[in-house]
Amino acid sequence: MSDESMRPYHGAAGGWDALVSTRRALKEQGAPATGARALLKANQPDGFDCPGCAWPDPKHTSSFEFCENGAKAVAWETTSRTIAQDFFAAHSVSQLRAQSDHWLESQGRLGIPLRYDSRTDHYVPIEWADAYALIGEHLRSLTTPHAAAFYTSGRTSNEAAFLYQLFAREYGTNNMPDCSNLCHEATSVGLPKSIGVGKGTVQLSDFDQTQLILSFGHNPGTNHPRMLATLRDVARRGVPIVVFNPMRERGLERFRSPQHPAEMLTGTATNLATHYFQPRVGSDSSVLQGIMKRLLEMEREGVAGSVDRAFIGEHTVGFEALSEQLRTVDWQQILNDTGLSREDFDTIAQLYAGSNCTIAAYGMGITQHRHGTQNVQQLANLLLMKGNIGTAGAGICPVRGHSNVQGDRTMGIDERPAPRLLDRIKEVFGFEPPRADGCSVVECIEQILRGDVQVLISMGGNFAVAAPDTVRTYDAMSRLRLTVGVHTKLNRSHLLHRGEALILPALARADLDVQRSGIQCVTVEDSMSMVHASRGFKAPPTQQTRSEPAIVAGIAAASLPHSRIRWRDLADDYRAIRRLIEQVIPGFEDFEERVKKPGGFHLPNAAAQRRWLTPSGKAQFSPASVDSSRVSAEFPLMLATIRSHDQYNTTVYAMNDRYRGVHGRRDVVFMHEDDMRARGLTTGDAIRLRGVHAELSGFVVVAYAISRGSCAAYFPEANGLISLDDFDEQSHTPAYKSIPIQIIRARS
Numbered sequence: 165m166s167d168e169s170m171r172p173y174h175g176a177a178g179g180w181d182a183l184v185s186t187r188r189a190l191k192e193q194g195a196p197a198t199g200a201r202a203l204l205k206a207n208q209p210d211g212f213d214c215p216g217c218a219w220p221d222p223k224h225t226s227s228f229e230f231c232e233n234g235a236k237a238v239a240w241e242t243t244s245r246t247i248a249q250d251f252f253a254a255h256s257v258s259q260l261r262a263q264s265d266h267w268l269e270s271q272g273r274l275g276i277p278l279r280y281d282s283r284t285d286h287y288v289p290i291e292w293a294d295a296y297a298l299i300g301e302h303l304r305s306l307t308t309p310h311a312a313a314f315y316t317s318g319r320t321s322n323e324a325a326f327l328y329q330l331f332a333r334e335y336g337t338n339n340m341p342d343c344s345n346l347c348h349e350a351t352s353v354g355l356p357k358s359i360g361v362g363k364g365t366v367q368l369s370d371f372d373q374t375q376l377i378l379s380f381g382h383n384p385g386t387n388h389p390r391m392l393a394t395l396r397d398v399a400r401r402g403v404p405i406v407v408f409n410p411m412r413e414r415g416l417e418r419f420r421s422p423q424h425p426a427e428m429l430t431g432t433a434t435n436l437a438t439h440y441f442q443p444r445v446g447s448d449s450s451v452l453q454g455i456m457k458r459l460l461e462m463e464r465e466g467v468a469g470s471v472d473r474a475f476i477g478e479h480t481v482g483f484e485a486l487s488e489q490l491r492t493v494d495w496q497q498i499l500n501d502t503g504l505s506r507e508d509f510d511t512i513a514q515l516y517a518g519s520n521c522t523i524a525a526y527g528m529g530i531t532q533h534r535h536g537t538q539n540v541q542q543l544a545n546l547l548l549m550k551g552n553i554g555t556a557g558a559g560i561c562p563v564r565g566h567s568n569v570q571g572d573r574t575m576g577i578d579e580r581p582a583p584r585l586l587d588r589i590k591e592v593f594g595f596e597p598p599r600a601d602g603c604s605v606v607e608c609i610e611q612i613l614r615g616d617v618q619v620l621i622s623m624g625g626n627f628a629v630a631a632p633d634t635v636r637t638y639d640a641m642s643r644l645r646l647t648v649g650v651h652t653k654l655n656r657s658h659l660l661h662r663g664e665a666l667i668l669p670a671l672a673r674a675d676l677d678v679q680r681s682g683i684q685c686v687t688v689e690d691s692m693s694m695v696h697a698s699r700g701f702k703a704p705p706t707q708q709t710r711s712e713p714a715i716v717a718g719i720a721a722a723s724l725p726h727s728r729i730r731w732r733d734l735a736d737d738y739r740a741i742r743r744l745i746e747q748v749i750p751g752f753e754d755f756e757e758r759v760k761k762p763g764g765f766h767l768p769n770a771a772a773q774r775r776w777l778t779p780s781g782k783a784q785f786s787p788a789s790v791d792s793s794r795v796s797a798e799f800p801l802m803l804a805t806i807r808s809h810d811q812y813n814t815t816v817y818a819m820n821d822r823y824r825g826v827h828g829r830r831d832v833v834f835m836h837e838d839d840m841r842a843r844g845l846t847t848g849d850a851i852r853l854r855g856v857h858a859e860l861s862g863f864v865v866v867a868y869a870i871s872r873g874s875c876a877a878y879f880p881e882a883n884g885l886i887s888l889d890d891f892d893e894q895s896h897t898p899a900y901k902s903i904p905i906q907i908i909r910a911r912s
């Protein structure tokens with residue numbers, strides 16, 4: 165391996181390198197002028213919502229809320245590159261399939277509706293009306309509505325999402341798999357059982373008051389860079405930030421804020437994590453149980469602040485059963501599972517006991533496991549033990565992924581909808597919505613393979629590449645009768661079909677959206693339940709590009725000729741959609757007025773007010789089931805799949821991962837030096853990864869500060885290792901971050 169491709173990064177996160185990288189991203193997309201203008205509008209009160217992440221905007225946005233990866237996301241979508249008319253004439257689908265994901269998306273914005281012509285193996289232009297009619301014909305010809313599925317990725321606005329779920333339900337199915345199934349579903353399933361609400365309970369202001377932050381399994385320096393500004397302020401107040409992450413992540417260690425000229429000019433940075441623990445991949449449940457077990461011991465030893473008995477008595481049920489279990493859990497087991505020491509647990513428990521209000525923030529390192537839901541519930545247990553829900557400066561903070569993934573769920577994109585949503589739809593629209601659960605992403609793939617689902621419509625996203633089990637998923641895509649992609653960019657999910665296929669070009673967040681009634685805005689909900697408006701400003705890539713609400717309305721009108729809903733009128737004026745949302749979804753009273761206010765409005769969260777919407781009416785401690793390490797003699801290492809600094813999910817902006825010191829390649833597997841030495845490996849050696857159900861070749865090993873027994877590779881390159889059957893039973897989230905493997909030296 166060339167020295168150039170692996171260079172440890174010594175700088176802080178942010179700083180000048182972030183500015184340089186931003187400039188490069190804008191330049192590469194041929195968009196310095198519009199791109200820079202777009203940046204000035206992103207996350208400003210009168211601008212558009214940054215498509216980069218779901219971290220909330222501070223109330224008083226600085227004139228330039230700079231964020232390197234937000235900037236890349238904006239540059240990527242405001243690119244001046246558009247796929248030209250002749251592109252699809254020049255490239256057959258088979259030829260396109262041979263290109264990399266990076267190449268496909270780099271071709272620019274989609275600009276005309278396309279239909280696959282199987283005789284020539286090319287996509288050819290189609291009129292919008294004909295595309296809608298074709299979808300309508302297919303949907304009407306299915307023997308059951310459950311033979312269609314409607315996927316959503318989390319950039320879809322509230323307005324589009326509301327129409328989309330309404331259409332699917334009037335059509336007759338709850339088959340609404342969405343990216344949430346692959347992401348924070350463990351939160352949506354676990355938290356309602358624990359605290360009665362499937363969302364986070366904190367707001368930004370809680371960070372101003374908190375006395376301790378516990379950060380589990382997320383990498384904000386790359387995936388939520390604006391969170392670093394929040395963490396910086398917390399750190400500067402002297403508040404401990406305790407990190408649990410198998411990998412050393414620069415963004416959790418040190419940050420130089422581009423928002424603060426003094427830091428940039430003097431080169432000073434803020435240290436973020438005060439304590440950095442590196443448990444083994446997949447051992448969070450044991451970490452959390454160890455902390456709780458230690459707290460119970462400390463209570464018996466008379467240490468003040470270890471357990472809040474008054475809160476537990478008044479607000480919770482199930483604590484005695486949990487305590488009993490924790491007492492029987494063997495310390496040695498916890499230490500073996502996690503790789504942490506007794507002293508580590510002492511330190512953590514003392515910090516926690518000493519804090520009057522604690523926030524626990526977490527990401528995919530907690531959710532994407534076979535026991536993801538349990539992990540979330542153990543985290544809730546830990547917080548409840550000291551009354552850290554529903555009080556200022558404290559709470560649970562799931563850091564969401566896509567910028568409107570939370571809003572889409574609020575709007576009813578849910579394959580397992582609550583009966584009260586369906587009742588409301590019936591009252592307002594007068595049709596009987598389907599009551600049976602629909603399919604999640606993994607169930608959808610299984611159903612396609614069985615022939616039960618035959619039509620897949622995707623509102624954004626890259627279904628095939630985001631899903632696990634590449635071989636079976638691609639096979640599934642080839643069995644569909646009709647594949648429809650409503651997208652901004654070309655991606656692999658458009659190229660795997662053997663049946664009919666359509667690509668419909670959609671407006672992006674930054675694009676100006678003009679409908680019959682004039683310029684439209686849409687609304688989104690961030691990770692902290694703030695709903696606000698977003699209005700694009702950039703000219704759409706072509707006249708032919710349509711908004712997501714307009715496309716849903718077009719499909720619905722063509723598919724449901726007897727519908728009483730005036731679909732096209734709704735798409736002409738989104739205020740009409742918001743009036744319907746107001747009637748159906750709780751918390752949206754006075755929607756139009758309230759969303760006009762800069763910063764928008766906060767959706768009520770019962771748990772944050774200590775109202776527990778659980779069957780018992782109390783917050784619920786969950787049992788601690790120990791899912792001991794899944795590694796075995798044959799598969800001794802636990803692999804997590806992670807994002808690089810230069811990617812947005814399946815969109816690869818560039819081949820670098822600056823903070824982890826990787827340049828120009830994505831074929832790396834990060835591993836602890838001792839684990840490498842034990843196998844006679846050195847950095848740069850070619851290896852194969854053998855999992856329980858598949859083997860992948862073409863990787864090189866790289867020594868990294870990761871816990872022993874763990875390794876990490878990039879998503880989606882390693883997705884083939886994850887079996888479709890390997891998911892959390894409660895939430896159906898694939899075990900993307902606990903893949904037992906062995907590493908085999910490749911013969912060179």
Ligand SMILES: Nc1nc2c(c(=O)[nH]1)N[C@H]1C(S)=C(S)[C@@H](COP(=O)(O)OP(=O)(O)OC[C@H]3O[C@@H](n4cnc5c(=O)[nH]c(N)nc54)[C@H](O)[C@@H]3O)O[C@H]1N2
Nearest residue numbers: 233381382383387445446527528529565566804807812813
């Ligand atoms: N620039 C950019 N921004 C993004 C995205 C993007 O791809 N690029 N994606 C968006 C989306 S959809 C999402 S969901 C979020 C994802 O944001 P994150 O949750 O930060 O996502 P990941 O990079 O998958 O993994 C995060 C961390 O989990 C750690 N980890 C792995 N296994 C374990 C484990 O077993 N336990 C613990 N405690 N930690 C573990 C890894 O070391 C890594 O630091 O970001 C959103 N924002």
Ligand SMILES: Nc1nc2c(c(=O)[nH]1)N[C@H]1C(S)=C(S)[C@@H](COP(=O)(O)OP(=O)(O)OC[C@H]3O[C@@H](n4cnc5c(=O)[nH]c(N)nc54)[C@H](O)[C@@H]3O)O[C@H]1N2
Nearest residue numbers: 317347624625626630650651652653655805813814879900
């Ligand atoms: N191994 C592994 N796999 C994972 C993960 C992991 O950590 N490890 N993470 C999972 C997670 S958390 C998630 S959320 C999923 C992500 O899964 P998805 O949300 O399905 O994937 P994305 O890569 O975000 O989708 C990219 C595509 O969205 C389209 N797009 C972008 N913006 C817009 C828009 O504004 N409108 C429309 N209509 N289309 C748009 C573009 O065409 C682009 O090609 O992946 C999951 N897969």
Ligand SMILES: [Mo]
Nearest residue numbers: 346347565566
């Ligand atoms: Mo996600």
